[in-house]
Amino acid sequence: MVICGGGPAGMMCGYLLARAGVPVTVLEKHGDFLRDFRGDTIHPSTLELLNELGILEPFLARPHQEVRFAEGELGDERIRVADFTHLPTHCRFIAFMPQWEFLDFMAGQARTVPAFTLRMRTEALGVMREGDRVTGVEVRSPSGEERLHARLVIAADGRQSVLRDRMGLEVQDLGAPMDVLWFKLRLRPGESPAVLGRIARGQVLVRLYRGDYWQCALIIRKGTFPDVQRDGLDAFRNRVATLAHRDGAEEIESWNDVKLLTVKVDRLRRWSAPGILFIGDAAHAMSPIGGVGINLAIQDAVATANLLAGPLRSRSPSLAELDRIQRRRAFPTRATQALQLFIQDHAIDPVLAGKTVFTPWIVALAQRLPVLQRIPARVIGVGFRPEHVRVSLFSTA
Numbered sequence: 382m383v384i385c386g387g388g389p390a391g392m393m394c395g396y397l398l399a400r401a402g403v404p405v406t407v408l409e410k411h412g413d414f415l416r417d418f419r420g421d422t423i424h425p426s427t428l429e430l431l432n433e434l435g436i437l438e439p440f441l442a443r444p445h446q447e448v449r450f451a452e453g454e455l456g457d458e459r460i461r462v463a464d465f466t467h468l469p470t471h472c473r474f475i476a477f478m479p480q481w482e483f484l485d486f487m488a489g490q491a492r493t494v495p496a497f498t499l500r501m502r503t504e505a506l507g508v509m510r511e512g513d514r515v516t517g518v519e520v521r522s523p524s525g526e527e528r529l530h531a532r533l534v535i536a537a538d539g540r541q542s543v544l545r546d547r548m549g550l551e552v553q554d555l556g557a558p559m560d561v562l563w564f565k566l567r568l569r570p571g572e573s574p575a576v577l578g579r580i581a582r583g584q585v586l587v588r589l590y591r592g593d594y595w596q597c598a599l600i601i602r603k604g605t606f607p608d609v610q611r612d613g614l615d616a617f618r619n620r621v622a623t624l625a626h627r628d629g630a631e632e633i634e635s636w637n638d639v640k641l642l643t644v645k646v647d648r649l650r651r652w653s654a655p656g657i658l659f660i661g662d663a664a665h666a667m668s669p670i671g672g673v674g675i676n677l678a679i680q681d682a683v684a685t686a687n688l689l690a691g692p693l694r695s696r697s698p699s700l701a702e703l704d705r706i707q708r709r710r711a712f713p714t715r716a717t718q719a720l721q722l723f724i725q726d727h728a729i730d731p732v733l734a735g736k737t738v739f740t741p742w743i744v745a746l747a748q749r750l751p752v753l754q755r756i757p758a759r760v761i762g763v764g765f766r767p768e769h770v771r772v773s774l775f776s777t778a
């Protein structure tokens with residue numbers, strides 16, 4: 382079978398299926414995993430899966446940071462939003478690791494499994510069909526164009542999914558009032574390791590601790606990046622410095638240091654058609670709120686391997702079998718997106734509109750009753766309906 386896309390969903394799904402004895406080829410259009418910043422939060426639910434797979438120890442041997450609390454500043458008030466230290470998981474922290482490092486790790490693990498093949502610089506261009514059934518993909522690689530037949534095509538090609546377009550599937554656009562500008566600031570002496578959000582003067586800045594620097598996200602109104610650029614780099618640096626309580630932001634040397642994430646929240650009405658299944662961002666692009674996109678993509682991958690490894694060993698799964706993935710993962714996807722939309726509409730949108738924002742009563746209460754900080758930690762760190770690895774190694778199956 383063929384998986385299009387070597388992101389978190391594709392790599393995890395490929396690894397699990399190959400481990401279960403299903404011959405898998407993962408196609409990745411890039412030559413390496415070293416790309417722009419694309420988020421690097423590995424949540425406790427994903428760490429739990431790595432533990433179940435027996436690969437947590439080598440994973441944590443790679444450079445990473447461990448963050449146990451999510452904190453914020455509303456105006457001048459410091460608040461703690463989530464406390465991950467009481468989660469019912471092996472690791473009670475979020476691991477921050479660049480996404481390319483995580484993918485490189487997964488590729489290294491997967492390459493030890495004989496049934497796994499990773500083809501880099503190989504781009505899926507479209508699907509092959511017999512009647513209404515997808516029977517493979519057309520690809521372009523350095524050796525030219527070719528057609529790959531497959532029992533099943535899994536589209537894990539991300540939020541700009543080409544295969545989604547080619548299949549003409551209906552997408553529900555749930556809307557997002559914001560875009561995000563990502564950039565780095567150096568860590569200053571005395572600054573503590575935490576996820577830190579700062580809301581002030583109609584602006585939202587989130588800082589993610591990355592050892593010797595902060596990965597920062599400035600939230601802006603949708604479509605206004607050209608206006609920000611028109612105001613000039615100095616104005617941008619000043620804005621950032623004021624929000625981050627610094628005397629400057631000289632480390633932002635040019636607009637090349639600032640990456641735009643066009644925020645999208647959408648989902649497919651149907652995640653499958655005969656011979657093809659969509660998972661991860663290709664099935665549902667998530668808002669960056671909570672930093673859950675990678676982890677949701679991985680949860681889809683685990684559910685897919687759990688439900689399809691059996692049929693895939695001997696035949697093409699039926700459409701009814703493919704639909705089971707959506708039935709299993711639709712609730713966590715919808716629930717997470719609903720929460721993200723609520724926060725977008727009730728917290729972020731009013732701030733961007735310049736309205737005064739007060740600490741929500743529940744957050745204020747959680748400062749006096751810290752046990753309440755465990756609830757958001759659970760939602761962010763573990764999520765709704767966490768998956769567990771149920772597919773065994775082929776040799777012991």
Ligand SMILES: Cc1cc2nc3c(=O)[nH]c(=O)nc-3n(C[C@H](O)[C@H](O)[C@H](O)COP(=O)(O)OP(=O)(O)OC[C@H]3O[C@@H](n4cnc5c(N)ncnc54)[C@H](O)[C@@H]3O)c2cc1C
Pocket residue numbers: 385386387388389390391408409410411418419420421422503504505506537538539540542543544563640641642660661662663667669671672673674675676678
């Ligand atoms: C700037 C930014 C910041 C983010 N921050 C966070 C964060 O902090 N935490 C978090 O959890 N999520 C974050 N996200 C979201 C997160 O990156 C995604 O939700 C997650 O990577 C989805 O995984 P995926 O495997 O479904 O898709 P992707 O990660 O998008 O992977 C798709 C892969 O398919 C490849 N591909 C695409 N088209 C083709 C093709 N035609 N043929 C072959 N290969 C193809 C791509 O090169 C890519 O490697 C962020 C995203 C961005 C852009």
